[in-house]
Amino acid sequence: MNNQAQKVAVITGASQGIGAGLVTAYRDLGYAVVATSRSIEESHDLEVLAVQGDISERATAERVVAASVERFGRIDTLVNNAGIFLSKPFTEFTEADYDAVMGVNTAGFFRISQLAIEQMLKQGGGHIVQITTSLVDHPNSQVPSVLASLSKGGLQAATKALAIEYASRGIRSNAVALGTIKTPMHPEQHHSALAELHPVGRMGEISDITDAVLYLENASFVTGAILPVDGGQTAGH
Structure with a gap:
């Protein structure tokens, strides 16, 4: 059991990539972390609980929520990082594609956020962060991705609605x-082509995203914000 003054972050999709980077970033900030994914492995860090x-x-x-409360006593932050991204022409999406994307991106967000917010209300506060895509507001014909817009667009709308409901x-x-x-x-063989999608001429690094999430974590006067971290895509081409 940790010191009750220590804050606790729950991070979904935490086994690799951005999720793993967020686990490290929150630990560096002094938080205990509950990390979850299908393939997450047990951590040697006693302040990281893998589920x-x-x-x-x-x-x-x-x-996940029960384990966080049992092990660490609280939930201060939930980062809804888990996501599935599929790019293909709209008419080629299958029922299996739809079920997978909406299940993780939308239903997954809904279920854990509802439970985490219930716990945050008992504590008197908290913070949730959704990881979405700039393609929601700025579609690109080179990256057809209607299911991403459908699911992550819903998350962006819900982000603002939750901000107002619980402000x-x-x-x-x-x-x-x-x-x-x-x-x-x-x-890696796709990196050059993907870099060209961004006005700044490069892909983003995991640290670009963890820096943005930690900015929001520390920005107590910011709520309901959709922060673009997209190499200028939001601004245009």
């Missing part, structure tokens, strides 16, 4: 809208 599971299933959300109760809600980030999701 395996499919975030699209309510049972996983229930186990007077100490809970902030924000989002970070990404460009294309160097993660294991993108093979």
